[in-house]
Amino acid sequence: MDHIVISWQDHEYEHKPKGVSWFWVVGIIAAGIAIASFILQNYLFGLIAILGGFTVMLVGSARPTQHTFSLTDNGFKIGRDVIPYDKITRFAISEKEPRQLTLETLTLIGVIKVPLEKADFRVIRSELKNRNIEEVDKLDQVVERVAKTIGL
Numbered sequence: 001m002d003h004i005v006i007s008w009q010d011h012e013y014e015h016k017p018k019g020v021s022w023f024w025v026v027g028i029i030a031a032g033i034a035i036a037s038f039i040l041q042n043y044l045f046g047l048i049a050i051l052g053g054f055t056v057m058l059v060g061s062a063r064p065t066q067h068t069f070s071l072t073d074n075g076f077k078i079g080r081d082v083i084p085y086d087k088i089t090r091f092a093i094s095e096k097e098p099r100q101l102t103l104e105t106l107t108l109i110g111v112i113k114v115p116l117e118k119a120d121f122r123v124i125r126s127e128l129k130n131r132n133i134e135e136v137d138k139l140d141q142v143v144e145r146v147a148k149t150i151g152l
Helices: 020-039 043-061 121-130 141-149
Strands: 002-010 066-072 075-078 080-082 089-094 098-105 111-115
Touching: 002 111, 002 121, 020 043, 066 121, 089 121
Parallel strands: none
Antiparallel strands: 002 066, 066 075, 075 080, 089 098, 098 111
16 A cells, blocks of 8 residues: 555636626637538538537536545555656646646646645645656646636
8 A cells, every 4th residue: 555645635626607608608609610610611610619619618617526636655646546756757836826736747648737725735845856856837738828718
């Protein structure tokens, strides 16, 4: 059994409730793109626009699930999944509210963002540095910027 250095529970992301107008805007944009695509006889893109709009609405209305996060002797653990320390290349800790740990990994996921509202970030920083994982000021993704822009 793994020795747990630190463990905490939190939601996977901060939920931002969407108003009715947000759903109308997403629907109108998706419908507009679909109509333009159908006029230009690009039926597949029109279908993709409708499905994409529906997907954005579903993701926007979903509530985040609560996970248990842990640093153990073998790696970083999210629920039952373990990311070994040798698969983590860099990390960043945002100390401003809401506090967040960002891990850059060599896994298919790539970059993982973990809330630190209920954890001592100093212990986490110390443990990751002791594992010779490089700390950087900020790890950012283009996808994250786009998601913030559309309110996800």
